[in-house]
Amino acid sequence: MLKRILSGDMPQSRALGLILLAILIGLAFAPFLFPGTRSLDTAARICVFVALAASYDLLLGYAGIVSFAHTMFFGLGAYGVALASDGMGRSFGALAAGSLAGALAAAALALLVGLFSLRVRAIFFAMITLAVASAVAVLFSQLSGITGGEDGLNYRIPRALTAAARYAEEPFLGMRLTGKVLNYYLVFFGALILFLALLRVVNSPFGRVLQAIRENEFRAEAIGCRVVWHRTAATVISAVSAALAGSLYAIWLRYVGPDTVLSFEIMVDILLMVVIGGMGTMYGAAVGAALFVLAQNYLQALMGAAAEAAAGVPGLPLILDPDRWLLWLGALFILSVYFFPTGVVGRLRGR
Amino acid sequence: MDERMTDAVLATEELTVRFGGHVAVDRVTCRFRAGELTAIVGPNGAGKTTYFNLISGQIPATGGRVLLGGRDVTRLSVAARTRLGVGRAFQLTNLFPDLSVLENVRLVIQSRRGRDFDMWSMAAAHADLAEAAEAVLERVRMTDLAGRKVAALSHGDQRKLEVAMLIALDPKVYMFDEPTAGMSVDEAPVVLELIAALKAQTDRTILLVEHKMDVIARLADRIIVLHNGALAADGPPREVIASDVVQEAYMGKALEDV
Numbered sequence: 001m002l003k004r005i006l007s008g009d010m011p012q013s014r015a016l017g018l019i020l021l022a023i024l025i026g027l028a029f030a031p032f033l034f035p036g037t038r039s040l041d042t043a044a045r046i047c048v049f050v051a052l053a054a055s056y057d058l059l060l061g062y063a064g065i066v067s068f069a070h071t072m073f074f075g076l077g078a079y080g081v082a083l084a085s086d087g088m089g090r091s092f093g094a095l096a097a098g099s100l101a102g103a104l105a106a107a108a109l110a111l112l113v114g115l116f117s118l119r120v121r122a123i124f125f126a127m128i129t130l131a132v133a134s135a136v137a138v139l140f141s142q143l144s145g146i147t148g149g150e151d152g153l154n155y156r157i158p159r160a161l162t163a164a165a166r167y168a169e170e171p172f173l174g175m176r177l178t179g180k181v182l183n184y185y186l187v188f189f190g191a192l193i194l195f196l197a198l199l200r201v202v203n204s205p206f207g208r209v210l211q212a213i214r215e216n217e218f219r220a221e222a223i224g225c226r227v228v229w230h231r232t233a234a235t236v237i238s239a240v241s242a243a244l245a246g247s248l249y250a251i252w253l254r255y256v257g258p259d260t261v262l263s264f265e266i267m268v269d270i271l272l273m274v275v276i277g278g279m280g281t282m283y284g285a286a287v288g289a290a291l292f293v294l295a296q297n298y299l300q301a302l303m304g305a306a307a308e309a310a311a312g313v314p315g316l317p318l319i320l321d322p323d324r325w326l327l328w329l330g331a332l333f334i335l336s337v338y339f340f341p342t343g344v345v346g347r348l349r350g351r
Numbered sequence: 352m353d354e355r356m357t358d359a360v361l362a363t364e365e366l367t368v369r370f371g372g373h374v375a376v377d378r379v380t381c382r383f384r385a386g387e388l389t390a391i392v393g394p395n396g397a398g399k400t401t402y403f404n405l406i407s408g409q410i411p412a413t414g415g416r417v418l419l420g421g422r423d424v425t426r427l428s429v430a431a432r433t434r435l436g437v438g439r440a441f442q443l444t445n446l447f448p449d450l451s452v453l454e455n456v457r458l459v460i461q462s463r464r465g466r467d468f469d470m471w472s473m474a475a476a477h478a479d480l481a482e483a484a485e486a487v488l489e490r491v492r493m494t495d496l497a498g499r500k501v502a503a504l505s506h507g508d509q510r511k512l513e514v515a516m517l518i519a520l521d522p523k524v525y526m527f528d529e530p531t532a533g534m535s536v537d538e539a540p541v542v543l544e545l546i547a548a549l550k551a552q553t554d555r556t557i558l559l560v561e562h563k564m565d566v567i568a569r570l571a572d573r574i575i576v577l578h579n580g581a582l583a584a585d586g587p588p589r590e591v592i593a594s595d596v597v598q599e600a601y602m603g604k605a606l607e608d609v
Contacts, residue, residue: 008473205461205477206470212458215447222407222445223520224433224462233468 005196007203011283016348020283023050023290027188031181032173038297044184046293047191048249053273053285054198055241060271061280062202063234064214066122068267069113069129072136073239075262076109077102077246079140079147082256085155092158099247103240110239114232137262152257161186161251183252190248194241199282201237210234211280269296276336278343287344295332300325360385360420360556361437361524366405367414375401377580378415383524386553388546390571390588391560398580399560400442403526406558407439408432419524438522442529442560444509448502452493452512455501456484459519484519491515492541507534514542518549524556525549531566546570568592 003010011017023046026033030043052074059065080102081095088094109132117128140147147153159165165179175181201207213220213227221227250256259265269292277288303322310316340347359382366379376398383389391399404410406417408429416425424432433439447455460483461467461474475481488494491511501509510533517525527546531539547570549555561567567574567588574591576584584591591597 008475200473201470203473203475204470205466205472205474205480206468208454208458208461208474209467211450212447215449216445218409219441219445219447221429222409222433222439222441223459223516224430225467226428226430230467233470237470 007196007200009199009203009282013348013350016283016287016345019287019348023286030188031175031184035175040180040184042293042297044187044252045297046290047187048245048252049270049273049289049293050286051191051194051198051245051248052242053270053277053289054195054282055238055245056270057274057277057279057282057285058198058202058210058234058241059238060274061278061284062207062214063210063231064122065118065231065235066126067129067235067238068126068264069133070238070242070270071262071264071267072133073106073110073242074246074249074266075136075140075256075258076106077243078250078256078261079153079246080105080243081247081250082153082155083146085157086153090156090158095157095247095251098250099244102247103243106239106243107236110236111232114235115228118228118231118235133264133267137258137264140262141258148257150258152255152260154255157183157251157254162254187248187252191245194244195282195286198237198241202282206230206233272333274343276333276340276343278340278345278347281343281345281349284343284345291344295329299329303328358384359418361406361558362418363402363406363415364418365415366402366412366417368401368405368410369413375580376405376412376577379577379580379582380415381575381582381585383556383558385523385556386550387572388550388557388559388570389573389575390567391558391575391577392562392567393577393583397577399577400528401580402577403439403528403558403560406524407437407526433520433522436523437526438517438520438524439526440513440517440528440530442532444506444513446501446509446512446516448500450501451497452499452501452504453481453484453488453497455512456487456515456519457481459516460484460487463520487515487519490518490545507538510534511538511542514545518545522555524558526558528560529562530559531561531563543570564592 011020027043027047031040034040034043056070059067077099081098084094084098084101088097113129113132117125141150143149159179161179161183163178163180167177167182209220209225209230213225213230217227246261249261253260273288273292274285275288276291277286278284300322303320303325307317307320307322310320362382364380366376367374368376379402391402393399401410405412408427412425416423418424419432419435419437424435447458457480460480461477464480466477485494485497488497491514493508493511493515496504496508501512504512510530514530517527530542530546534542543566546557546559550557550570559570571588573586574584574588575582576591576597584594584597
C-alpha cells in the first residue's frame, strides 16, 4: 500500500525515512502541534514550497533542464486565484476557476517556451526562460489596472476558509477550529497530492526516459526518443504543478504581489531548496524546502537567543547579531553544498 | 543493379557531406539488401563513421539522399529514423552512465514498444520490459552485471552493452561501428557470434565498419571500400580483397594474413 502511494520510490535509508515521517507528521498536525498564527503560517509555507520545489526538481534534477521561469508559473497560478476572486467575488467557484485558468495559462506558456527553445543548447534555454520570466514580471507590475501593479492585490476568499468561521465551540487540543485551520488543510492536502503525483510521474516509464535524456541526450535520440517532446512535456507538467502550488499559496495568503510570487528571489530560493535537498530525488525537494523555510523563518530568532546567551563573550554578540542572519544563511548554504554535493538525500542514501 | 534497387532495404544516392571546404563523404551511391552483411573498410579518415552518421542522421547531409525501404529519410531526425528501423551501435561507447546495465537495455525496449510517454504507471510495474531486457543481457552473457552501474563497468563490458542495446532495439538495419574494438579475446567471439546469428536470420540488413580482416573474411557477404569519402570498390570479399588497388592502397599488410 505504502509502496503504491510512493510509486515504488522508497526512501531507501532509515534516517531519510524518519526525517520524511517527521516532516509529514509535523505538517499534518501542525495546527495542534505548533499552535499560533506564525507557526501555522510557516507550516503552510513549507507545504507550498515542498510542492513547488518538487515541481522544479522534475525539471532540474530529473530532466536536467535549467529553467529560470519557474516563479513565473508559480505566479500565474497565484494571480489566477487573485484575479478570479477579485473579479468573481469571494466563492469556491472563483478559487477553482482561478486555479484552472492559472494552470492552463502556465501550460500554454510552457508549451510555447518549450517547443521554441528546448531545441537550443541548455545555456540558451536558461537565458530564454530568464528573459520570458522577466518580461512577465514587468508586465504584471505595469498592468496596475488589472493586477494592482507593485502593490499587488488583496482579495477575499470564502468565509469558510477564514478565521471568522468557527467549526466548534470548544478549542480542540488548544487550537480553535476556525476556517483558518480548514484553509491550512486545503493547502496541506493540495500540496501532498501534488507531491505524490510528481513522485508518480518521475517513477513512470516517462520519468525514466527523462533521466536517460539527462544522462545522454545523443544516445536517447539514437534509441528513438523524441527528446524535444519529452523535455517539453516535462516542462508543461512542471509548470502546471508550479501554478497549482501558486494557487494554494494565493488561497492561503489572500494577497498576491510581484515580490511575493513573481520575484527572482523566489527563483533562487527554489533552486537552493532543490540543490540542498538533493537534485533528482523528489524527497530531496521536500527536505530542502522544509529546511529552507524553517531557516528563513527561525534563524533570526535563534540568533537573537544565541546573541543574548553569548552576551558576556567579547565579539560573539556582534557576529551573532540577528541582523546578520542572511550572512549565516549564506554560510549554511555554502557548507551544505560543500559537504553534501549530492544534497541531504543523496548523502543519506549513500551516494 | 535494377534487381538490387527493388529489394534494397537501405540505399544512399549521391550522399554527400561537406565540412567547410572538406568533402568528408563524396557522392556515395550504394544499396543494402536484407540478409546481407556489408563490411565498410578504408583507411582512417576515409569517412566510414561519417557515412554512418549520415545514414542514422546524427549529421545532416549536404547533398544526396538516404532511402529507407524506398522512403526518403534524409530530412528526418535521428529519433524518427530509429523508429523507422535504423539502429546504431557506436564506436565510442555511448551509454547512460549513471543508470544500471539493465536500465540501459530496458529503456531501449521501452522506447521500441512505444511506452515512453506513459506518465502514470510505475516503471517497475512493466515486468515485460524488464524480462525482455534480461533476455537480451542473457544473449550477450551479461546477466550477472544487470544491477551494476554502467560507469563502473570495464571498457570491454561497456562495448558489449553497446551491442546489447542495439540488439534490444532490433532494427531492420543494424549498424555496427567497430563492435569488437577494445574487447578482450574472450569477449569478442560472443559479439561476433551474435552478429553471425543476426545474419542467419536473413531479414536484417547489417552494416559493419571493421578493421580486423579476419572478422571481415568470416562475416562479410560484401565489402565496400571508402577512400577520401568516395566509394572506391564494391563487391564480394574475395574480389575486393584481391583487387590490386585495394591491396596496395587501403589494406596494406593486414590482408597478407588472410
